[in-house]
Amino acid sequence: MLVQMISRRDLLVSAVASAIPFSASAALIVPGERRLSLYNQHTGESVKAVYWADGEFIPDELDAINHVLRDHRTDGVIDIDTHLLDQLNLLQAKVGITGRYEIISAYRSPKSNAKLYKSTEGVSSKSHHMFGRAVDVRLPGVELERLHAAALNMVAGGVGYYPKSHFIHLDSGELRSW
Numbered sequence: 272m273l274v275q276m277i278s279r280r281d282l283l284v285s286a287v288a289s290a291i292p293f294s295a296s297a298a299l300i301v302p303g304e305r306r307l308s309l310y311n312q313h314t315g316e317s318v319k320a321v322y323w324a325d326g327e328f329i330p331d332e333l334d335a336i337n338h339v340l341r342d343h344r345t346d347g348v349i350d351i352d353t354h355l356l357d358q359l360n361l362l363q364a365k366v367g368i369t370g371r372y373e374i375i376s377a378y379r380s381p382k383s384n385a386k387l388y389k390s391t392e393g394v395s396s397k398s399h400h401m402f403g404r405a406v407d408v409r410l411p412g413v414e415l416e417r418l419h420a421a422a423l424n425m426v427a428g429g430v431g432y433y434p435k436s437h438f439i440h441l442d443s444g445e446l447r448s449w
Contacts, residue, residue, distance in 0.1 A: 305360045307336065308371040313343040317371065322356055340377035340406065347380040349403040354443040358427055359406065362441070365421040366413050375407040375438045376400060399429065405442035407433075415439065423448060 305323035310316075318339045320332040336356065341348040363369055379387065379400040387394045399405035410418055415432075419439050422430045430448045431440030 311374045342380045344383045345380045349378045351403040352443045372408045377406045399442040399444045407438045409438045
């Protein structure tokens with residue numbers, strides 16, 4: 272496993288993210304509800320879903336999210352990890368924006384992932400995308416560096432930063448960053 276030392280720059284970015292007042296941004300979350308708005312840039316499909324309310328997940332809303340986050344290459348659908356959905360929800364609260372996430376990549380079938388692994392630098396052969404536990408996103412209205420800093424500040428799962436491709440990676444796996 273690759274262990275990365277935290278650079279001075281990463282430390283400063285995390286410090287800035289921690290300065291985002293959580294109490295102010297938490298007010299953007301409706302009590303008793305968790306919601307997401309997602310746009311898949313490959314299929315042109317979008318969903319606005321309240322996926323959790325009154326203490327439980329809402330199966331039809333989760334199905335709608337799973338459909339939009341499917342593998343656009345094979346049309347394969349998998350249940351997306353609800354911890355990942357909660358990370359996306361919390362990230363919006365951290366940055367104080369409840370806009371629509373642009374999805375670059377979400378679920379990838381093993382076949383799609385193998386093809387990308389052979390042709391694209393940075394794709395893992397054991398990607399969390401294959402298990403519905405990862406998403407590559409941007410959030411219009413939020414600078415990518417700020418989104419990345421807020422994701423690091425959540426101290427949850429994996430966080431990747433891809434400024435040249437203008438997205439961040441989030442996953443619900445072990446805590447790490449790159």
